[in-house]
Amino acid sequence: MSDIFRRDPRAEWIARNRLHPMHKPVAEGPVRGPSGLLRKNPHAVGFIGPNGIKRIDRSGASTGGSATRQSAKQTEVILPLHKVDEPDFYIVVALDLVSGRLNGHDKDVLGLAQKLANIDEAKGAVVAVAFGELKEENLDVAGVDRLIHFYTDAYQEYNPEQRCADLQVIVKELQPRHILLPDSINGGGDLGRRLAAKLGQRPACGVWKVNGDQVVCRASAGKNDITRTLPTLMLVLEECSEPVSETRHQSLIMPLNESQEINSTIEDQGNISVDPNAIPLAEAGFILSGGNGITDWANFHSTAKSLRATEGASRVAVDDGNMPRERQVGATGTWVTAQVYIAVGISGAVQHMQGIGKCDKVIAINTDESCDMVKRADLSAIGDSSEILAELVSLVEQNNNEKGADHDQ
Amino acid sequence: MSSSALLSQIMPILIFVALLLAIIGAVRRALLWSQGQKSTIHWSGILAVPRRYLVDLHHVVARDKYMSNTHVATAGGFVLTALLVIAVYLFDIAAQILNYMLLASTMLMFIGSVFVLKRRKNPPANLSLGPWSRLPKSLLIFSSSFFFLTLPASGLLSDLVPELFSSNIAENIAGNIAGWLMAVVLIAGIIWGLGEMFFGMTWGGPMKHAFAGALHLGLHRRQTRFGGGQSTGLFAIDLAEDKLGVEKPEDFKWNQLLSFDACVECGRCEKACPAFAAGQPLNPKKLIQDMVVGMAGGSDAKFAGSPYPGIEIGTHKGGAIIPIVNGLVEADTLWSCTTCRACVQECPMMIEHVDAIVDMRRFETLEKGQTPGKGSEILENLIATDNPNGFAPASRMNWAADQNLAVLGQDVEKADVLLWIGDAAFDMRNQRTLRAMIKLLRAAKVDFAVLGEQECDSGDLARRLGDEATFQRLAKTNIALMSKYQFSTIVTADPHAFHCLKNEYRDFGGQYHVQHHSGFFADLVKKGAIKLQANKALSLTYHDPCYLGRYNGEYDAPRYLLQAMGIQIKEMERSQTIARCCGGGGGAPVTDIPGKQRIPDMRMADAKETQAEIVAVACPQCSLMLEGVVEPRPEVKDIAELMLDALVEDSTNE
């Protein structure tokens, strides 16, 4: 919650009003445009020294915090600023920016980009290309030296062909040493391959390791590794490199020749809302699964509904007719890969445990503290399942209400 | 012309017509069977029919003493009566002795029929109604009509009748009228009787079973089943044929079609069938009757027995050249079967339900690609990894990393015993059994080795799911592998592999001496190579695996072993030949056709009834199915595990 960018009208007003006593400290911080984009005032850099000469403190230590979030950030350590004013070359990174923010994958790619930009004491600049909404405030600490942002309405939608054309323009203009994209299902994988085809370049896909001028790529659907020389265009996997963590970067807006609009053959009709229970179990990210320890199935279903979780079941619950067969989780049912798997009243037969082996976090709700499910679970709640679920539902609703209220402000 | 004269004139005509019609009917019926595919004709079997009827068939019928005696009386009486009637009334052989014999035979038949009738008062659900309720009456009418017809001719009445009817004219007239009346009634009765017994026999009445049954017993596809033999391996099919499996009734072998006609709708199969009891849409009796409908063409509306659970009668139609599945029979019906062979075991007419079901499944899988449930996934895994769950073939021996097993081809080239591991290798529960077995083999100082990673699934599951192609590939791979090494016996804990290796690999050139671990260990115990503590007073019941018991006739070895440990087995009501399946065979857990209950739950209820605390099993599939039943329930233990607990370590040789 603390990372959400919020406009602070008062601070903005102070920033505009040069006569305001608080004007100076506020205006010195980065200001954001209406789209949430960083706007830097090049004149505001530095301060006037005692002898009347303008001084610029390059250590970054004296830069004030953001006017918008001063209170929250006050205790944070201020990282040294890494500046590249006249880069020798560029490294272009097209970010995924799922719902306007950097995710782990983006950060890893930026980390790799910074590594490549500073290889052998080189002075490269990492140019991040952002399409559409940008809510992220921490572009600087993630390793963005320059930023190119496309944010007209067209970019609020899925328009891979336009984005690809834009990247082509950027590539032509900057002649980057490397172009990096996350090899993800969130757009990067698609965009990168489009670009490769357009540029007639052979990309390295599934890159997970860079060793000097060698890259290691996952091939044969994950069964093999290919080691090859470092190419220009790379689609990289998550955890290909550590994210940037010790420096802050300029994240300067980079001017760009107007991109031309192209004729799209693809038209985004919007996401269709998917009922959590219509999601195939194997794909579901959040599963609430019931076993024979459940006495009140109506309560179970309503809980799943208010948590917006996909329903699963143990074999016994299916055999007893409480749940349909296609909801059965386990080696004899469906192998699931959920990020969070809540097992309610499931003691954990071997086959069931096999089926949830790939789940990230398992939460057990059970009366029996010694059962196998509790041993496997990352978090176990011991007690009556219907009580716990009821309590959880009311907490979740409360939480949602708070959020709703937050948005109204 | 007197009434008796009329009778004597009309009788030969009636019988002649009835016989003629019967012969026409028989030819028509034979034409129906001949729609089927070629199959070897075992002519010699025809000569064996009386013996097969009296010995093999009655061996089955005799499980129900009441019905067995009734059938002997009725059927014996009828056969005699029919022969005598033809002799006396058609060929007019006027030997008094024949008349007496005829009286006796009709009386015998009459008595039998009375018992049939009695049985039919409040018939149990497994009996068919409709024409089958008419049959006892027809039997009574047939036998009594001929009895009364023969009574005067036999001379027993001849003194009586003139005295009664000729003393004066008035009485004479009255007598004449009575005589005519009696003649009419008698003729009506005889027409009814002949109609049911002669005409009906070949035109589709209940008596059809006698005609088709006799031929079927003679020409049975599995000749070795008779005379105490066993024949349970499925028949192989040629994978190069244009059509694989059975799509339409005409795709069955002709002698299979004949066998369907032999069904007496006694419903013993229905009573034995676990899928039927579990409320899955299968009733073996109805299935056979549907095949009869399919062969002759028509709808199942006339079927007078229990329906497939959950499927209404009269909604399905078929014909000899109309696809069976989803016209005459729903696919779910075929896929409910666990291939437990309980129906085949119980069928007095020796009908082979499982063969027919697998034949139809073959078409579903090999031609239509419609194996339900997880079937297609499992088959794909078997094709790609040689095991049903898609584990890496190289991990087949992971479980035995600490066991130091001798692997054929790596460590040794020959061994006395080849230990067949089976897919239990991938299952944590059944690995316990395997470990116990290995300890026992070592304790008995048996020279054994395994095939290691190279071993493939036996193909049992693929074959029962109708994928003959995969079965044959697996069988041939295993046979080729084993041909490289020398061993005298194969021992396995898995009755399914046991059955395949013993009975089904033969068609592909694999002849082995195979023993189930229970049989092998029983021999070792008898020889004294394994010593067991004889003081284990466990409260235990034993569940017969279908593929060990009914498929291979092994009921004694496991019991011998348990008794050798001093255990008094609390037998379940359904045990040995009539043991109820655990629900794990034939791919039933894979196809998973919904019913009202689950078969393993029913079996566990059987076990609970004995108050036993342990259910001993002798099959990895049974242990999985029965352990899948929700607790509290008796503990499930393999014989090998129990033996290991009771093993007396021999310290003298250490």
Next chain:
Amino acid sequence: MTNNNLSVISLISIGEHPTSRRPRRAEQDARAVELGLKLAGERLKALYAGTIESPSIEVALRSYLGMGLAEINILNLSDPADATLALAEHLKAERPDMILTGVRAENGESSGMMPYLLAEQLGMSVITSIVEVSSIDKVTQQAEVLQALPRGQRRKLKIKLPFIASVDMAADAPRQSAYGPAMRGKLVMNQLSVQVEDTLRSKWQINEGQKRPKRLKIVKAKTAADRFKAATAKVEGGSGKIVHGSSESAKEILKMLIDEGVL
């Protein structure tokens, strides 16, 4: 829904089973065939670019026939040739409305570039990871497709015909391959004009996939107190946390749900 004058081609390849490494019907390509069969019925054409070096590859290829295809067209390319040019050549003549293929191959480089390169060569639109083609309008030359997004979400897109689409694993599972039709179907060989050698690939070094280490949480301590905390904190792993009492439990669960971002 089979459309009578729609021409659809599914591109197929030989997959590789992840554990046994045996050739098999590739999972995504099989889904592309399944989708094609639903759209075009028996008029679906299947195209395979590659060689049939061994009987097991033929069996794998035939398993596509077992889905109900009458024949498979084969461009006999010796591996590791670049299939795109040859495919493009062949497809230019066919002028299909729709080309379906898997997102990426199960062996070789499996870069997932093929649909993009083909689209470039043929001047078609390309779209990735579809799960369904919900409607096709031959008049406006547009199709409506559903695209798979992470975690079961779907995006609806309109796309111009003709196009190339890669089919996602989330699409309908392929029908079972039946042995009989698989053995009886025809494999039709096509002669080839282009034959390109992949010079780049010959320099690559291909190994068995290494297991990637799971990233550890690196604690970059800025202060002595942080360092102390990092050194004494309980190591992750081991058994999980256990809580009692319903309100306490609900709070903990909620916390985890929020941390994991599933709410």
